Amino acid sequence: MSERNWQVYIAHHSKEEDLAEELAKHIREAGYEVVHRGTVMVGESFTEEVSKVLSTGGAVVLCGTSRALGTRWASQIVNAARQQTYGGQTRVFCLQMEEDADVGRLSFDECIALYWQNPAKAIEDLIAALKKHYPVNNTIAHSVYRLLQAPPLPISFVERPEYSNDLKTRLLTESSSDNRALVITAIHGLGSVGKSTLAAALAHDAEIQTCFCDGILWATLGQQPDVLSLLSGWVQALGDYNFKPTSAEAASAHLRTLLYDKAVLLVVDDAWNTKDAQAFNVGGARCQVLVTTREGAIADALKASIYSLDIMTATQAMELLTKNLGREISGKERQSAEKLAEGVGYLPLALELAAAQVTSGTTWTDLLRDIKQEIARLKSLDRPGAKDTTDEASLKRLSLTASLNLSIKRLSPEDKEYFTWLGVLPEDVSMALQYLLC
Ligand SMILES: Nc1ncnc2c1ncn2[C@@H]1O[C@H](COP(=O)(O)OP(=O)(O)OP(=O)(O)O)[C@@H](O)[C@H]1O
Numbered sequence: 001m002s003e004r005n006w007q008v009y010i011a012h013h014s015k016e017e018d019l020a021e022e023l024a025k026h027i028r029e030a031g032y033e034v035v036h037r038g039t040v041m042v043g044e045s046f047t048e049e050v051s052k053v054l055s056t057g058g059a060v061v062l063c064g065t066s067r068a069l070g071t072r073w074a075s076q077i078v079n080a081a082r083q084q085t086y087g088g089q090t091r092v093f094c095l096q097m098e099e100d101a102d103v104g105r106l107s108f109d110e111c112i113a114l115y116w117q118n119p120a121k122a123i124e125d126l127i128a129a130l131k132k133h134y135p136v137n138n139t140i141a142h143s144v145y146r147l148l149q150a151p152p153l154p155i156s157f158v159e160r161p162e163y164s165n166d167l168k169t170r171l172l173t174e175s176s177s178d179n180r181a182l183v184i185t186a187i188h189g190l191g192s193v194g195k196s197t198l199a200a201a202l203a204h205d206a207e208i209q210t211c212f213c214d215g216i217l218w219a220t221l222g223q224q225p226d227v228l229s230l231l232s233g234w235v236q237a238l239g240d241y242n243f244k245p246t247s248a249e250a251a252s253a254h255l256r257t258l259l260y261d262k263a264v265l266l267v268v269d270d271a272w273n274t275k276d277a278q279a280f281n282v283g284g285a286r287c288q289v290l291v292t293t294r295e296g297a298i299a300d301a302l303k304a305s306i307y308s309l310d311i312m313t314a315t316q317a318m319e320l321l322t323k324n325l326g327r328e329i330s331g332k333e334r335q336s337a338e339k340l341a342e343g344v345g346y347l348p349l350a351l352e353l354a355a356a357q358v359t360s361g362t363t364w365t366d367l368l369r370d371i372k373q374e375i376a377r378l379k380s381l382d383r384p385g386a387k388d389t390t391d392e393a394s395l396k397r398l399s400l401t402a403s404l405n406l407s408i409k410r411l412s413p414e415d416k417e418y419f420t421w422l423g424v425l426p427e428d429v430s431m432a433l434q435y436l437l438c
């Protein structure tokens with residue numbers, strides 16, 4: 001294998017982020033770019049992440065604790081690694097973290113380092129094995145590592161320059177100004193209109209990354225965030241593994257010290273109340289905060305500059321449908337698709353759901369008819385205010401609810417049961433949409 005900047009994916013249990021980061025530190029020092037994500041837990045999205053690393057020829061380090069091996073993904077990744085061979089290369093390197101963690105059944109020809117016996121020796125063996133199979137070019141590898149916590153963009157991502165250009169300009173110009181106060185920007189809009197996706201697109205922009213050269217931190221709050229745990233995650237992401245805060249206030253104060261002279265973009269996604277969001281205003285003068293929220297009042301209370309995000313344009317909606325279907329939509333079919341896009345109010349999530357249904361055999365016309373009927377049914381429900389729903393925002397909400405209801409109605413009884421179980425997942429678990437809909 002030639003020298004290059006190899007990627008190494010650390011596969012670990014989502015509750016063992018500390019351990020993974022401890023390993024990551026050593027592997028990075030040896031000159032590798034390390035990817036690991038505590039949020040990746042659900043089968044499909046997890047294997048997608050691993051596949052990305054494997055498809056570029058990278059290696060997987062399995063952080064083999066009993067807890068991690070007790071889940072089915074451990075064998076999934078080993079199988080994924082075996083299926084994607086890269087010049088007959090050893091792909092998976094197992095670390096046995098505890099004496100009773102049975103990594104042997106998964107490792108076959110791969111290196112096993114006995115971390116539980118002697119951590120320092122295990123790391124040394126692991127690095128030696130990695131270097132043997134994946135020689136590194138240290139000058140490239142060190143320059144590639146960057147702290148980027150933003151979620152990946154959807155495969156069917158559609159640019160929305162009418163919003164992203166202004167937001168990008170604001171982030172870049174505020175960074176170059178002499179302003180000493182922490183700048184806060186909020187993306188405000190209806191549920192599922194694309195706020196988080198827009199924030200992620202900004203975080204993945206090369207100029208934004210250059211501007212915030214010390215990294216991009218991301219926390220998805222939701223209605224009941226575990227603020228202490230999210231803040232602790234930021235502390236560790238900034239390289240401090242010794243500080244164990246016992247309160248959110250202590251964590252915020254410590255982050256202020258860590259971020260004092262750093263240029264970091266702090267993304268506070270899906271804020272539902274001002275107090276929670278405020279705990280993340282921990283940047284120094286070179287940092288900025290980007291908040292996404294459905295609640296305009298939160299943006300006001302944070303004294304943020306507000307950017308209101310609305311539905312997609314008809315052209316963007318068609319691009320989203322085309323990308324989701326994975327083929328061109330032309331002629332008569334295009335006209336039906338255009339009507340459907342209008343029928344679901346050009347909302348990105350409703351469009352994704354529609355595309356999934358068309359892929360599974362429903363016709364555009366049937367789908368549009370059913371959506372209209374469902375909207376009418378929802379309007380006529382005997383709920384206060386529902387009958388005379390006329391304002392634009394409520395109509396958009398209705399069209400989204402109708403799209404969701406239809407998608408759920410069409411699930412098989414077995415899939416409906418899986419869907420019900422999804423309700424137990426926390427808000428920021430990433431998961432492929434098609435897993436939900438197929
Ligand atoms: N620009 C886009 N291109 C492709 N897909 C998009 C785009 N924007 C949003 N989507 C899709 O629409 C769905 C909803 O988007 P997103 O989660 O960003 O909405 P949101 O406004 O953050 O919603 P919420 O208020 O619930 O947090 C996602 O599945 C996402 O993949």
Ligand SMILES: [Mg+2]
Nearest residue numbers: 195196270292
């Ligand atoms: Mg969101």
